[in-house]
Amino acid sequence: MELTKKQVSITKGVAILFMLLLHLFCTKDYQGLFTPLIMIKGVPLVYYLALFGDCCVAIYCFCSGYGLMCTYKNNPDEYNKRNAKRILKLYINFWIIILLFVFLLGYLTGNSATYPGDIKTFLLNVTAISVSYNGAWWFLTTYIVLVVLSKFINKVVQRYNNVLITLIVFVIYCICYVQRIKVVITFSNPFLNWAITQAALLGTSLFPFIIGAIFADKKIYSFIFNKVNNIKFKNILCIVGILFMIVCHGFVQTLFVAVFTGIAFIVLFNLIDKPDSLDRLLYYLSGHSTNMWLTHMFFYMVYFESLVFMPKYPLFIFxxxxxxxxxxxYLINIIFNFIIKKYCNH
Structure with a gap:
C-alpha cells in the first residue's frame, strides 16, 4: 500500500499549513500580536505547536523526492521533459504572484521603492536567484535545483547501497546545517557568499529529499503499512506518537531535529484513518498550497500585519x-490556467 498521489498532495499541503503556523506563532514575544489562551510556564502552548511546524521543509522535500521517484519509475524517458514543464509552470505561477503582490500591491500601498525596487533587485527576484521580496521564497531556488538534480539522484538511489547513501547525505546534512545556522565560512565576494548559502540550503534539503526517493523506490511505506495497519488502536497510537514528538521538540528546540520529526510525521499522519470530510478539506487546501506558501508572508509581514492579527486569538488568526x-x-489560478491553456499546451 504505497502513498497515493492524493496522499502526497495532502501531506505537502499539511507542510504548508505547518509553515503558516511556524511563521505566525513561533515567538515568545507575542505581546501586541495575539492573545494566547493556554500558557505553559509563561510560554504560549501555540508556540510549541508552531515550533513543531519547523519540519515543514523536510516534509515538502520528502514528498517531492517521493513523487519524483515515482514519476521517474513510471516513465524515465519523458522524465526530463516533464520536469522542464514542472519548473516552467512553477515560474509562471511565481511570476503571476510577483505581478500581483509586488508590482500591483507595491504601487497601491505606496511601497514601490521596495516592491519592486530597482531593476537589479527585480531581476534577481524574478529569476529566483536572490529572493529579497519575500523570506519564504528561499526554498524556491532550492526546490528547482532539487528537481534538476533529481534524475541523477534517482539513478544513484536505484544503483547503490541505500544505507551508504543515507549515511553520506546525513553527513552532508550535518555539515550544511552548521554552515546554515552558524555561518562558519564567509567570503568578501558577494557571489561566493551567495553560492555557499545556497549550498548550505541545498545540503540540508537534500537529506529528506533522498529519503523520500528511497522510500518510493524500496516501497518502505508499504512495508511499514503492512506491519502496523491491523494493530489494535493504530489511530490512537499514531496520534500519541505525533503528540510525543511535539512534547520532545519542546524540550529540544533545535531545527536540527526537524528532518527526523518531519519524516516520522509523514508516516504516522498517513497511517491514521481520517474521516472523509477531513480528507476532502485537506485535499482542497493542498490545491492552494503553492500559492499559500508564496503569498502568506505578504499578508502577515509586508502589507497587512494588523489585518492578519485582527482576530487576536491564535486559532482564528490561523x-x-x-x-x-x-x-x-483563485485569481492566481485563473490567470495561471489561462496562460497554460493558451501558451503551454502545444
Missing amino acids: IWLVILCIIPS
Missing part, C-alpha cells in the same frame, strides 16, 4: 490567514 491566502489564490 484560519483567517488561510482564508486571506485562498481568496487571491
